Amino acid sequence: MAYTLQQLSDLEEIKQLKSRYCRATDLCDVPMLRSIFTPDVKVSYRGGAYTATADGLEQMLDFLLNAHHSDMITMHQAHLPDIEFISADRARGTWYCEDFHIARDRGQITMGCLIYKDEYVRSDGRWLICATEYDRVWEAFEPLRAGITITAHALARAGLKPADRRDIGHLLKWNAQRPAA
Amino acid sequence: MAYTLQQLSDLEEIKQLKSRYCRATDLCDVPMLRSIFTPDVKVSYRGGAYTATADGLEQMLDFLLNAHHSDMITMHQAHLPDIEFISADRARGTWYCEDFHIARDRGQITMGCLIYKDEYVRSDGRWLICATEYDRVWEAFEPLRAGITITAHALARAGLKPADRRDIGHLLKWNAQRPAA
Amino acid sequence: MAYTLQQLSDLEEIKQLKSRYCRATDLCDVPMLRSIFTPDVKVSYRGGAYTATADGLEQMLDFLLNAHHSDMITMHQAHLPDIEFISADRARGTWYCEDFHIARDRGQITMGCLIYKDEYVRSDGRWLICATEYDRVWEAFEPLRAGITITAHALARAGLKPADRRDIGHLLKWNAQRPAA
Numbered sequence: 001m002a003y004t005l006q007q008l009s010d011l012e013e014i015k016q017l018k019s020r021y022c023r024a025t026d027l028c029d030v031p032m033l034r035s036i037f038t039p040d041v042k043v044s045y046r047g048g049a050y051t052a053t054a055d056g057l058e059q060m061l062d063f064l065l066n067a068h069h070s071d072m073i074t075m076h077q078a079h080l081p082d083i084e085f086i087s088a089d090r091a092r093g094t095w096y097c098e099d100f101h102i103a104r105d106r107g108q109i110t111m112g113c114l115i116y117k118d119e120y121v122r123s124d125g126r127w128l129i130c131a132t133e134y135d136r137v138w139e140a141f142e143p144l145r146a147g148i149t150i151t152a153h154a155l156a157r158a159g160l161k162p163a164d165r166r167d168i169g170h171l172l173k174w175n176a177q178r179p180a181a
Numbered sequence: 182m183a184y185t186l187q188q189l190s191d192l193e194e195i196k197q198l199k200s201r202y203c204r205a206t207d208l209c210d211v212p213m214l215r216s217i218f219t220p221d222v223k224v225s226y227r228g229g230a231y232t233a234t235a236d237g238l239e240q241m242l243d244f245l246l247n248a249h250h251s252d253m254i255t256m257h258q259a260h261l262p263d264i265e266f267i268s269a270d271r272a273r274g275t276w277y278c279e280d281f282h283i284a285r286d287r288g289q290i291t292m293g294c295l296i297y298k299d300e301y302v303r304s305d306g307r308w309l310i311c312a313t314e315y316d317r318v319w320e321a322f323e324p325l326r327a328g329i330t331i332t333a334h335a336l337a338r339a340g341l342k343p344a345d346r347r348d349i350g351h352l353l354k355w356n357a358q359r360p361a362a
Numbered sequence: 363m364a365y366t367l368q369q370l371s372d373l374e375e376i377k378q379l380k381s382r383y384c385r386a387t388d389l390c391d392v393p394m395l396r397s398i399f400t401p402d403v404k405v406s407y408r409g410g411a412y413t414a415t416a417d418g419l420e421q422m423l424d425f426l427l428n429a430h431h432s433d434m435i436t437m438h439q440a441h442l443p444d445i446e447f448i449s450a451d452r453a454r455g456t457w458y459c460e461d462f463h464i465a466r467d468r469g470q471i472t473m474g475c476l477i478y479k480d481e482y483v484r485s486d487g488r489w490l491i492c493a494t495e496y497d498r499v500w501e502a503f504e505p506l507r508a509g510i511t512i513t514a515h516a517l518a519r520a521g522l523k524p525a526d527r528r529d530i531g532h533l534l535k536w537n538a539q540r541p542a543a
Contacts, residue, residue, distance in 0.1 A: 003189070008193065020444065026499050152410025154500060229513030323509050
């Protein structure tokens with residue numbers, strides 16, 4: 001039942017893949033984001049006040065870049081990987097993620113944590129995410145506290161500026177739970 | 182001094198075990214919690230405003246399920262494992278954990294971080310936690326801020342409801358440092 | 363392209379090294395800090411409101427011990443390692459870190475996250491950090507909220523007391539972005 005050397009090497013590569021997903025999202029690193037998913041990636045994120053879905057890489061990029069734009073401060077850190085192999089070239093992974101967001105334009109903080117369930121496939125020798133979903137452990141909103149001063153903000157430079165953003169209402173749907181800004 | 186293939190495989194399994202401990206606690210996944218500990222697990226958690234102890238699996242479940250009940254929002258994320266083998270079937274692990282709690286019934290937030298010292302044993306081919314303790318790096322309490330809106334809360338559904346909770350005053354002892362709610 | 367057994371073992375040791383860096387910093391464990399870096403370690407931390415530099419182990423210790431002293435509550439948790447080997451005895455690593463600080467003397471919270479870029483070298487059979495730098499993903503300051511009660515604080519005991527602190531203005535430089543306390 002022990003892992004083989006090949007599997008342990010694969011686990012390391014899959015963990016690096018998730019590392020890049022988190023960093024690339026919070027830094028708006030488009031080339032890195034493009035290197036992470038299969039062309040037909042399936043996405044279903046079930047938040048408390050929203051759901052997000054994407055079908056294919058271009059929709060996923062649309063979602064990620066427009067949800068985490070230049071007025072957003074975001075932190076996605078996936079922890080505690082629990083990965084199993086389905087076959088030599090396919091695996092499933094569970095991660096326990098903490099996330100934190102400040103919507104500067106809305107003056108609103110979102111915080112919480114969630115469980116990712118991913119599926120990975122090896123394609124041309126490289127592991128990619130072919131499906132990903134999450135459910136919330138908990139989620140909370142709070143008005144941006146008046147005393148907070150932002151002194152660094154990478155997405156302000158790298159993220160999509162207002163003129164370049166696209167409507168993603170077909171991908172990111174808010175529900176009645178969303179607090180007013 | 183390098184790790185063997187068997188040891189690297191064991192390290193991966195031990196890390197998965199801790200992943201399940203964190204997720205199962207915050208989601209009140211009782212079958213998963215039952216799969217993590219030896220029957221005679223020894224527990225000693227030394228917080229700032231409390232101590233928790235348990236002797237054996239049933240006491241540990243009593244503690245976990247009644248401390249993290251349906252009015253609690255909790256996040257336990259253990260990071261940065263530093264694990265050493267004592268023998269082929271026994272290991273010790275240090276983890277640096279961040280935790281965050283909202284006691285909805287008390288209107289109180291607890292936040293901080295802590296160092297877990299675990300001991301693991303392989304039993305019938307599966308790694309289990311046979312002893313676990315922690316000391317705080319720091320701990321802070323804060324009244325639940327009025328502006329916070331909870332929009333997802335898994336323990337509200339899965340956690341023990343008031344009528345089902347048991348007194349755990351023999352396991353979880355609060356001290357004079359505990360701020361009033 | 364798969365990792366060798368030796369490399370997987372080395373990756374585990376490098377991850378333990380970073381674990382010790384985080385814990386030793388937040389606990390002021392001086393012997394552990396001394397065991398982590400090469401004598402000629404190069405350090406460049408680029409925050410939003412400050413920069414920190416150190417040239418060599420003694421400067422690094424001066425920086426770490428005097429920046430994280432007995433009036434500071436600190437949490438440094440490096441996550442999501444993405445490590446590549448340059449040679450058999452040299453590697454580069456990227457980590458995505460969350461940090462949180464309360465300066466009790468200033469009544470000020472700092473929070474945020476950052477990307478570490480480290481370089482590691484094997485020396486006398488042990489991996490050490492020979493260079494480390496970071497850039498901020500984001501950083502925020504906030505006045506310490508009045509309702510917060512500290513109930514555990516390891517650095518209050520272990521950290522440098524006021525009489526023992528040294529001026530590190532040559533290592534830690536604040537800029538105009540730093541909010542007044």
